[in-house]
Amino acid sequence: GLVGPSGSGKSTLLKCLGAIIEPTSGRMVLGQDVIYDNGWKIPDLRALRRDKIGFVFQAPYLIPFLDVTDNVALLPMLAGIPNAEARKKALALLTALDVQHRAKAMPSQLSGGEQQRVAIARGLVNRPPVILADEPTAPLDSERALAVIRILNQMAKQFDTAIIVVTHDEKIIPTFKRIYHIRDGVTHEEAGEGRGID
Template identity: 55%
Template structure:
């Protein structure tokens, strides 16, 4: 089975000379389709850096990054249009939702599809379906400022799922949610992983959702300290 995400010896150094900071060091990580992997570790351990490298927002310093079997970086980017890669193959979920405040919930979701070239009417239709699937269909016309934290996070998830990406990356998606809503969000992600055979990589500090992951990877000082699978 081709891995959705494959990191081989990935490293990242910020700055140079005496002030250089090694944020990630020789990271090897493979995430397969349908797998939900949690990434934990203390602040400054390199979790967000790792996520940003997989999202092609941050360029690694060394190693090799492959997505869906295709080498994306091995000393330099092998893909000319990184934004296209992101909009077609990666779904991103952020801690603070990052919904566009001037678009309704439906349009926030539809935008991801229209950017990928989907007809606007079809995009809106699928956006409404996704919001229904995430049980916030009745809030489809609401502006982000009118949504609760949980609702906004579900809209952000709908946006991440809009183009049926094979990879979903989430940075602290449950940080602003209470325990019950956090579990609902994680259950939704697990459902998506199964339905779409997507690989899901989630950065989290939230211990109450640790049981929702297939695998947990612990980082410390830029290195993988532990990588273990949840008992079936």
């Protein structure tokens, strides 16, 4: 988990890690691939984001004219997975996040918490090696927030996925395996590790 005061650069760091904005310097490696080394080293950043990085933002950014299932299934479809298989993957995640009963609903028909759980399913659907989550539990109640963190942790274990969560949500900070604070533009690991949640 990544925590720090407002304006400390947490979200900017997450956007750099997600290849949304370009860092000013440094080096980023994902698996065996050098992503950035004082310049982008990957020719297709869109494919990188689609296939290797799952995003979960504070705002859900759902596509208003697609139903819940297709909002989640769109990424695998864009990656070439057949529509029926992509929808099956989407429904499995919607069930895990307890929104399967809204599978055919349009985003405008969902509560804020339901929209966020659908957005989380979308971030997980391609089983990326990295998930970047910017305040993913902000609109959720305590029970749902912990359920979301539990699912993210299960995904990390099951698929060997790294998850970086930026948050101010005090109730989920103790669930992180590692906690980093940004202070004065520098990231510091907190002494000791979080307990994690299973």
